[in-house]
Amino acid sequence: MIGQAQSWLFLILAFVLFAVEVFALVEALRHSKDSYVSAGxxxxxxxxxxxGAATLIGFLGLPFSGVSLQVLGILSIVGFVAAAVFLADVRPALRAVGGKGRSRDRNQGPYGGW
Structure with a gap:
C-alpha cells in the first residue's frame, strides 16, 4: 500500500515538474530577442x-515514456533547476523591459500612482 502511494506521488511530481518546464519554455519563446538584450x-x-532541453528531459523522465533509466531521474532534477532559474531570474527581467504582463509598478496608472 505504501509502495502504491509512493508511485502515485512520484507520478504526480513528475507531471508537476514537466508542467513547470513547459511553462518556462512557452515564456522563453514568447519574448522577443531584443527583450533579452535589453534585460541584460x-x-x-x-x-x-x-x-527546451530541460523540457525534453522532463518529458523523457515521465514514468510512462518508455525510458526507465535511473540517470533520467537526476537529469529531470537538473532540467527543473534550469527551468526554475529561468523563471526566477530571467522572466522577471524580461517582463520589466518587455512590457508584457504586469510590471513591478502595477499600481501606476496613466497619471501616476494612487
Missing part, C-alpha cells in the same frame, strides 16, 4: 535551448 540577459536562443 543571455540571448533568446541560449535560454530557449536550455529550457
Amino acid at each position: 540577459k543571455r540571448t533568446k536562443t541560449f535560454w530557449a535551448s536550455i529550457v
Whole structure:
C-alpha cells in the first residue's frame, strides 16, 4: 500500500515538474530577442535551448515514456533547476523591459500612482 502511494506521488511530481518546464519554455519563446538584450540577459536562443532541453528531459523522465533509466531521474532534477532559474531570474527581467504582463509598478496608472 505504501509502495502504491509512493508511485502515485512520484507520478504526480513528475507531471508537476514537466508542467513547470513547459511553462518556462512557452515564456522563453514568447519574448522577443531584443527583450533579452535589453534585460541584460543571455540571448533568446541560449535560454530557449536550455529550457527546451530541460523540457525534453522532463518529458523523457515521465514514468510512462518508455525510458526507465535511473540517470533520467537526476537529469529531470537538473532540467527543473534550469527551468526554475529561468523563471526566477530571467522572466522577471524580461517582463520589466518587455512590457508584457504586469510590471513591478502595477499600481501606476496613466497619471501616476494612487
